[in-house]
Amino acid sequence: MAVQLAETAPASAASTSVIGEAFKDALITGLIALGLFGPLIGFETIVIDGVLGLAYRPQLLAVMVGIIFFGRLILNLTIWSPNRKPKARSGPTAFDRAGTVIGPTVKPLLLAFAIGFPFIASWSLGGLNESRYLIDLGILILTYVMLGWGLNIVVGLAGLLDLGYVAFYAVGAYTYALLATSAPINDFFAGLLGATFWANWAFWICLPVAGLFAGIWGMILGFPVLRLRGDYLAIVTLAFGEIIRLVLINWTDLTNGGAGIASIPRATFFGIPFNASENGFAALFGLDFNPMHRILFLYFVILALALITAFATVRLRKLPVGRAWEALREDEIACRSLGINTTNVKLSAFATGAMFGGFAGCFFAVRAGFVSPESFTFDISAMILAIVVLGGMGSQIGVAVAAAVMMGGMEMLRNLGFLRQVFGNDFDPSLYRMLIFGFAMVAIMVWKPRGLVSTRDPTIFLKERKAVSGDLVKEGHG
Amino acid sequence: MDVFIQQLINGLTLGSIYGLIAIGYTMVFGIIGMVNFAHGDVFMVSTFIALICFLLLTTVLGITSIFLALAIVLVVAMFFTSLTNWAIERVAYRPLRGSFRLAPMISAIGMSIFLANFVQVSQGPRNKPVPPMVTDVIVLMDNNGYQVTLAWKQIIIMAVTALLLMGFWYLVQKTSLGRAQRACEQDRKMAALLGINVDHTISLTFVIGAALAAVAGVMYMMYYGVAHFADGFVPGVKAFTAAVLGGIGSLPGAVLGGLLIGLIEVFWSAYFSIEYKDVAAFSILAITLIFMPQGLLGRPEVEKV
Numbered sequence: 001m002a003v004q005l006a007e008t009a010p011a012s013a014a015s016t017s018v019i020g021e022a023f024k025d026a027l028i029t030g031l032i033a034l035g036l037f038g039p040l041i042g043f044e045t046i047v048i049d050g051v052l053g054l055a056y057r058p059q060l061l062a063v064m065v066g067i068i069f070f071g072r073l074i075l076n077l078t079i080w081s082p083n084r085k086p087k088a089r090s091g092p093t094a095f096d097r098a099g100t101v102i103g104p105t106v107k108p109l110l111l112a113f114a115i116g117f118p119f120i121a122s123w124s125l126g127g128l129n130e131s132r133y134l135i136d137l138g139i140l141i142l143t144y145v146m147l148g149w150g151l152n153i154v155v156g157l158a159g160l161l162d163l164g165y166v167a168f169y170a171v172g173a174y175t176y177a178l179l180a181t182s183a184p185i186n187d188f189f190a191g192l193l194g195a196t197f198w199a200n201w202a203f204w205i206c207l208p209v210a211g212l213f214a215g216i217w218g219m220i221l222g223f224p225v226l227r228l229r230g231d232y233l234a235i236v237t238l239a240f241g242e243i244i245r246l247v248l249i250n251w252t253d254l255t256n257g258g259a260g261i262a263s264i265p266r267a268t269f270f271g272i273p274f275n276a277s278e279n280g281f282a283a284l285f286g287l288d289f290n291p292m293h294r295i296l297f298l299y300f301v302i303l304a305l306a307l308i309t310a311f312a313t314v315r316l317r318k319l320p321v322g323r324a325w326e327a328l329r330e331d332e333i334a335c336r337s338l339g340i341n342t343t344n345v346k347l348s349a350f351a352t353g354a355m356f357g358g359f360a361g362c363f364f365a366v367r368a369g370f371v372s373p374e375s376f377t378f379d380i381s382a383m384i385l386a387i388v389v390l391g392g393m394g395s396q397i398g399v400a401v402a403a404a405v406m407m408g409g410m411e412m413l414r415n416l417g418f419l420r421q422v423f424g425n426d427f428d429p430s431l432y433r434m435l436i437f438g439f440a441m442v443a444i445m446v447w448k449p450r451g452l453v454s455t456r457d458p459t460i461f462l463k464e465r466k467a468v469s470g471d472l473v474k475e476g477h478g
Numbered sequence: 479m480d481v482f483i484q485q486l487i488n489g490l491t492l493g494s495i496y497g498l499i500a501i502g503y504t505m506v507f508g509i510i511g512m513v514n515f516a517h518g519d520v521f522m523v524s525t526f527i528a529l530i531c532f533l534l535l536t537t538v539l540g541i542t543s544i545f546l547a548l549a550i551v552l553v554v555a556m557f558f559t560s561l562t563n564w565a566i567e568r569v570a571y572r573p574l575r576g577s578f579r580l581a582p583m584i585s586a587i588g589m590s591i592f593l594a595n596f597v598q599v600s601q602g603p604r605n606k607p608v609p610p611m612v613t614d615v616i617v618l619m620d621n622n623g624y625q626v627t628l629a630w631k632q633i634i635i636m637a638v639t640a641l642l643l644m645g646f647w648y649l650v651q652k653t654s655l656g657r658a659q660r661a662c663e664q665d666r667k668m669a670a671l672l673g674i675n676v677d678h679t680i681s682l683t684f685v686i687g688a689a690l691a692a693v694a695g696v697m698y699m700m701y702y703g704v705a706h707f708a709d710g711f712v713p714g715v716k717a718f719t720a721a722v723l724g725g726i727g728s729l730p731g732a733v734l735g736g737l738l739i740g741l742i743e744v745f746w747s748a749y750f751s752i753e754y755k756d757v758a759a760f761s762i763l764a765i766t767l768i769f770m771p772q773g774l775l776g777r778p779e780v781e782k783v
Contacts, residue, residue, distance in 0.1 A: 047698075
């Protein structure tokens with residue numbers, strides 16, 4: 001943890017005193033690091049035979065403090081050196097230029113890659129079954145891309161900090177889980193349209209219903225709270241997210257509590273189940289039965305859902321309501337004085353975002369075949385928010401890349417087995433996942449508060465469209 | 479009646495802890511207008527620092543007087559927690575002053591996740607059962623076997639809280655630091671023009687908030703006899719609820735709100751359902767913000783262009 005003291009050093013100092021100053025500063029930082037890490041890294045509380053005791057880790061503490069000290073010293077002598085002239089900040093940065101210049105050309109390529117991904121994976125690994133892991137990972141990443149794009153409407157476009165987005169994900173998932181496993185509905189359709197109708201069609205009927213329900217919940221929750229200013233809104237949405245989770249745990253009659261709902265009907269190819277029977281997908285299309293067909297189909301379903309989210313967002317931005325969202329993000333008071341009904345505009349953003357969360361939740365339930373409140377903790381909300389923040393609030397491509405990097409990176413952490421040889425056998429890299437998330441959120445905010453791709457795309461322009469760096473846009477209070 | 483009195487005692491004890499944490503929220507909000515989301519986790523870090531210090535004192539140094547040990551633990555925990563919060567402000571919030579309005583909040587959320595997981599990684603994910611420290615109780619009433627008791631640890635918590643709050647009140651109202659702090663709260667730019675070191679004052683606000691949270695952490699550890707890495711989130715949100723209920727920015731409001739939240743939680747658990755006690759606290763937060771955003775003792779917020 002570096003503290004920026006270097007800025008105060010005089011720029012004309014002689015080089016010897018620069019080194020001396022840098023050393024002194026690094027020493028102070030090292031001492032502070034010792035104080036910060038001393039108790040928590042230097043000692044470990046361990047339970048031996050039910051009694052709490054202490055273990056000592058002086059080497060680890062020394063290594064951590066050493067990293068801070070030398071890191072600080074090197075930074076002081078190079079990047080933060082007073083002899084270096086600070087670069088003038090104006091216009092879009094390299095990342096932004098990359099976002100605007102490469103963006104349009106990369107988009108079709110990325111899309112083509114996303115569509116071809118399962119085939120590339122199965123071709124390169126020599127078979128569908130072998131590529132199951134990669135395709136599952138692709139589904140996971142696309143789910144988070146979709147959630148990121150959904151939350152992007154609320155946070156990125158409308159500038160409302162929603163910390164309870166997972167609530168709508170949960171509403172969508174539980175809507176599908178409860179409706180699909182409901183016996184009365186099954187019996188009703190069994191009498192009307194055949195015994196297997198509901199099991200085969202539940203997903204396709206429930207998908208819009210789940211989105212609708214989530215959207216309605218968004219309205220119900222949003223209506224009273226959207227008059228609040230930014231940070232209050234964040235906390236209230238956080239509270240709502242927790243309330244929904246606690247209700248899901250405690251309302252055991254409806255939701256089966258913490259045990260969750262299992263054996264939810266699987267996805268079907270528009271009514272044709274993926275099984276080995278005569279009426280199954282494989283038999284009807286003249287293929288050999290392979291359980292991977294369902295996984296492949298799920299991949300394309302989530303890809304389509306994500307693309308619908310992206311397409312809807314792009315189109316909505318061109319509509320008056322979308323422009324109102326962005327105007328609201330930049331300056332709420334100006335919006336109000338121009339006669340925009342801020343409550344309705346906020347509500348529409350909130351409900352639209354919630355609806356896409358509901359779709360994603362429905363997909364989550366059909367993919368996993370099991371839902372429980374454990375899947376809808378605050379960590380998920382924070383993760384989606386981190387994706388939106390890292391990607392650059394409001395940028396579609398940035399969010400997609402951030403989702404791929406974060407979820408892919410998370411999977412990679414799981415596979416870093418060689419680190420065990422360095423740190424010992426009980427070292428589990430996946431434990432560091434959330435630690436890295438949290439650190440990345442702080443680092444991105446400090447380093448590039450607008451995210452990696454942070455241009456503002458003007459909707460109205462004279463002659464030519466110019467990208468504006470997000471840093472140059474000042475936001476008002478809201 | 480006896481159940482009521484017993485719950486009243488428990489509620490006031492819990493409320494004291496919430497009140498101490500709530501002051502940290504309300505002070506930071508008052509001075510830089512930001513919800514310090516990581517404050518609950520700073521509180522959790524302080525319970526671990528206190529636990530480690532307590533174990534060092536009792537098992538390694540062999541101090542047998544529990545009160546002496548507790549007093550030392552209190553001072554040590556206050557010091558290290560203040561240092562932590564000072565560093566957090568320096569690293570995560572100060573560079574963002576003047577950035578867009580969601581930036582410090584997002585940074586604070588990241589810091590909160592970082593702290594909780596840092597403790598999980600460095601201290602392990604399991605519950606840490608703290609050896610019982612003060613076990614004596616005073617029986618106030620004995621009604622056919624139902625005893626209304628006042629535990630010594632409850633007395634300690636309430637007494638320490640009251641003492642600290644008096645000292646804190648003196649600090650804010652009577653000293654030059656408190657004056658500078660109140661001035662920054664009213665108008666940061668004007669305060670800077672009049673020669674107040676604003677950055678310094680903001681740092682000190684974080685330090686004071688953390689010191690009070692550390693006291694709450696020591697009390698929490700002593701009262702519940704447990705330390706866990708995830709125990710910062712829910713007490714943090716409840717303390718924030720307390721700050722909002724009392725009127726954010728108002729110091730007596732934070733204490734009043736803390737006591738009220740403690741009482742509501744305890745009575746809700748006793749008379750309605752213990753499963754929904756967190757739901758009750760979160761609902762109060764939402765209801766207060768929706769219908770009474772200025773809280774009980776807060777000033778109504780005037781929006782300026």
